[in-house]
Each structure stands twice: as C-alpha cells, then as structure tokens.
Amino acid sequence: MLAAAAAVAVAAVSARAQPAVQPPPAPPLSSIRVTAEARVTAKPDRVQIDLGVVTHAATSQEAAAENARQADAVLAAVRKALGAAGVLKTISYSLNPNYKYHPNAEPTPDGYTASNVVQATLDDLAKIGVVIDTATAAGANHVQDIAFTLRDQDAVRAEALRQAATRARAEAEVLAGALGLRVVRVLNVEENSAQFVPLRVMASRVASAATAASAPTPVEAGTLDITANVTLSVEVSPAAR
Numbered sequence: 001m002l003a004a005a006a007a008v009a010v011a012a013v014s015a016r017a018q019p020a021v022q023p024p025p026a027p028p029l030s031s032i033r034v035t036a037e038a039r040v041t042a043k044p045d046r047v048q049i050d051l052g053v054v055t056h057a058a059t060s061q062e063a064a065a066e067n068a069r070q071a072d073a074v075l076a077a078v079r080k081a082l083g084a085a086g087v088l089k090t091i092s093y094s095l096n097p098n099y100k101y102h103p104n105a106e107p108t109p110d111g112y113t114a115s116n117v118v119q120a121t122l123d124d125l126a127k128i129g130v131v132i133d134t135a136t137a138a139g140a141n142h143v144q145d146i147a148f149t150l151r152d153q154d155a156v157r158a159e160a161l162r163q164a165a166t167r168a169r170a171e172a173e174v175l176a177g178a179l180g181l182r183v184v185r186v187l188n189v190e191e192n193s194a195q196f197v198p199l200r201v202m203a204s205r206v207a208s209a210a211t212a213a214s215a216p217t218p219v220e221a222g223t224l225d226i227t228a229n230v231t232l233s234v235e236v237s238p239a240a241r
Contacts, residue, residue: 031187034171035231038163042156042224044148044199047125051135052117052142060112064095067114070139077138078120081131087121117144123151129216147198148221160228161191168232181236190231199224
C-alpha cells in the first residue's frame with residue numbers, strides 16, 4: 001500500500017513539473033512608416049502694433065514725468081483712432097540710467113531714459129496706417145513691432161493637420177502598391193503641432209515712413225503660412241492576387 005501511494009505521489013509531482021506548452025510567437029508585423037507635411041496659407045485678419053514712447057532727461061524724475069505726459073497723449077489719441085473695436089494695453093515700462101563710456105576710465109552718469117510701450121490690437125487692417133500716424137503725431141517715437149495674426153488660429157491649424165494626415169495616408173498607399181502590398185490598418189500616428197508664426201513687419205521702415213509721409217503710412221499685410229507634420233505607421237500585407 002505504501003509503495004503504491006508513493007508511486008502515485010511521484011506521478012503527481014512529475015505531472016505538475018511538466019512545463020506549460022507556450023503558443024508559438026506571433027510573426028512580426030510588416031509595416032511602412034511615412035512622414036508628410038502640409039502648408040496652409042491664410043490672409044491675416046488681426047494686427048498687433050507695439051508703439052513706444054522713449055524720453056531722456058537729466059534726472060529719473062524728469063525722464064519719468066516727461067514720459068508719462070507723452071504716453072498719456074499717445075494713449076488718448078490712439079484710443080480715439082481705434083474706436084470701440086480696438087484693444088489698447090501697456091506691455092512694458094522701464095526707467096534706466098545712462099552712462100558715457102571712456103577709454104581707460106570709469107563710465108560717467110549721463111542722465112536717465114524712460115520707455116513705455118503700448119500694444120494696439122485691431123481687426124480692421126485698413127486702420128493700421130492711421131493708428132501709426134496718430135500715435136507718432138501724439139508723441140510716440142518708436143514703432144517697436146507690427147505682427148499680423150489670425151483671430152481663429154485653431155481652425156487653420158486643424159486644416160493643416162488634416163491635410164498632412166491625408167497626404168501621409170496617400171503616400172503610404174502609394175508605397176504599399178508599388179511594393180505589391182496593401183494597407184491593412186493604421187498602427188500609429190505622430191503629429192508635430194502645427195507651427196503658426198505671426199507675420200512681422202520691419203518696424204524701422206514703418207517708423208521712417210510715418211515720420212516722412214503726409215499720407216497714411218502704407219503697411220501691407222501679406223499672407224501667413226501654417227505648416228503641420230504627420231508621421232504615419234501602417235500595417236501592410238501582400239496584396240490579393
């Protein structure tokens with residue numbers, strides 16, 4: 001009896017020690033990876049103009065007071081030119097000492113400079129020249145930046161991504177067909193966020209034109225380019241014969 005029980009136990013242990021049968025590994029997927037770019041051109045419908053008032057004086061109080069006087073005049077004039085549709089805000093202010101530099105000697109104080117920059121945002125691009133000329137006539141002496149942009153950037157970005165994705169899928173289909181394959185499914189999609197860069201105008205040229213011209217300063221908006229990149233990986237298999 002004991003021998004029989006021992007034999008049964010050994011048989012049970014042996015049965016448990018048998019390794020489980022593993023399924024065969026799945027064959028690797030055949031895939032194609034492509035990257036496509038799309039560019040969408042749009043006409044800007046918004047502009048941001050940075051207008052500066054820079055003043056110099058012997059003391060910091062004098063520089064700041066003169067700057068405040070001129071800046072208030074510029075704000076009042078530009079606000080009137082913009083009307084209710086425009087937005088006006090201060091984006092930077094600074095008050096710094098000036099120095100004269102001499103060879104082989106310490107720099108010496110040379111008064112103070114105050115700078116106040118306001119940004120005018122408007123959707124009526126026909127008013128750009130009027131706003132610049134109004135500001136310079138009121139005391140603005142520095143056109144720092146003019147940036148053309150879009151009120152609805154998301155819609156243009158989405159269109160650029162849509163076109164890039166469509167182009168990537170089409171290129172994958174072409175490659176698969178050329179190799180005697182067919183696209184089975186999309187495995188992975190990677191997108192680089194659509195790049196939107198505001199169109200900037202050289203402010204120095206605009207400032208010179210505003211000073212010299214009696215007619216409204218001409219500023220051309222041009223067009224904006226928004227680009228998007230999409231990388232697509234697709235599974236392929238032999239095409240049916």
